[in-house]
Amino acid sequence: MTVDTVLPNTQIPSYELSTDQIEIRDQALKFFMSEFHPLQERMDNEDWWPEHAIPKLGEMGYLGQTVGEEYGGAGLDYLTSSVIAEVMTYANPAIAFSWLGHDNLCLNNIYRSGNEDQRNRYVPKMCSGEWIGALGMTEPGAGSDALGSMRTRARREGDHYVLNGTKIFITNGPIADVLLVYAKTDMEKGTRGISAFIVEKGFEGFRVAQKLDKMGFRGSPLGELVFDDCIVPVENLVGEENQGARIMMTGLDIERAMAVPFAIGIGQRALDLALDYAQTREQFGKTISNFQMIQSKLAEMYIRLEAARSFAYRAIRACDNMPHGETGRGDIHKLTAAALFHSAEAATFIADEAVQIHGGMGYMRETEVNRLYRCTKVLEIAAGTQEVRKMIIAGEMLKG
Ligand SMILES: Cc1cc2nc3c(=O)[nH]c(=O)nc-3n(C[C@H](O)[C@H](O)[C@H](O)COP(=O)(O)OP(=O)(O)OC[C@H]3O[C@@H](n4cnc5c(N)ncnc54)[C@H](O)[C@@H]3O)c2cc1C
Structure with a gap:
């Protein structure tokens, strides 16, 4: 059986885009078709993640798309970033899926809501692709009601927080170096008692419980994460306590x-x-x-x-x-x-x-x-x- 070899459609409509946006999109399409499109069949068949993908995206300037240039980002607006995402998906949906988990769900949120120290410690390494990011919100008992039913809790002990709980369906979870994680710091306050934390994969008490086997976007790793008395320094609280x-x-x-x-x-x-x-x-x-x-x-x-x-x-x-x-x-x-x-x-x-x-x-x-x-x-x-x-x-x- 032959593999489809259709070339990218160069006629993708562009009425609402500027000349610059069209040029960025078309260059990106060419790059993703030559570098990433050939990988998608193996990714799907073997649920294989190409480790060079994120560093390669960093090298080519496709990480930190909406992050300021002073932190190593590309300083693009969301619309320009979205047309890059569109053609990345066109060429290889699974790499694009992991890119979204890294660049938008994790990196963009740390950049937007983190303090100067957090930005300096995490953003440049994520823009270069040295570190991969993920976002941990969903839990086994908290999906659509992610806020109200959240069970992961964080209690402060001196200069650190202790996190306990489980997060599920986390894109990039099995390969992430840095995770933006939500946990309840005040169980009495309901949704007003949630805080956001930056967790590194090497923090004591953090582990990947399992990699999950999914129907589509195969190759992009999805996981279940466990926080078992996980020690997170107070400097890694994002924003104010209970403002998550x-x-x-x-x-x-x-x-x-x-x-x-x-x-x-x-x-x-x-x-x-x-x-x-x-x-x-x-x-x-x-x-x-x-x-x-x-x-x-x-x-x-x-x-x-x-x-x-x-x-x-x-x-x-x-x-x-x-x-x-x-x-x-x-x-x-x-x-x-x-x-x-x-x-x-x-x-x-x-x-x-x-x-x-x-x-x-x-x-x-x-x-x-x-x-x-x-x-x-x-x-x-x-x-x-x-x-x-x-x-x-x-x-x-x-x-x-
Ligand atoms: C491939 C994949 C990647 C993901 N990546 C991430 C990630 O990176 N980070 C992360 O935190 N999460 C991630 N998620 C989790 C995702 O956001 C949740 O799966 C989603 O929010 C739905 O939650 P649930 O699966 O628990 O479904 P449930 O909330 O259990 O819903 C089950 C069904 O009930 C319906 N339902 C629920 N409440 C109501 C209501 N009040 N009225 C009507 N219908 C209702 C739902 O619409 C659905 O049809 C990912 C999920 C998948 C599948």
């Missing part, structure tokens, strides 16, 4: 916005593969692209992709216009949840139709279109499920 919920909520809107390009990248790739296949696969003496039912599918895929892309750019641009600390509530909270809801649904639809156009071949695990199909589901689950996104949207609309 605010850090988490402001970060989550940006995380949702930056997950949208994943849906666009997967949707674009699935459409390109389907277009190629429809024009080469022959049945009834002609290519299947001649059949109106196939044309209808391709047209609908394009419509949903372009609608999602327009919504994506609008929501991400809105994040660029928000001062730090002002996300996590109001219009931006609603808009980012809606953009991710819409794009995740579009990507799921497009990948499903792309498999349908590939017929039996699309059902084979080793085809790229099958890999994309297996990736899409998590876009409806992680960073708040579709149901949670609807709760956010309705909640904001119904606020008095």
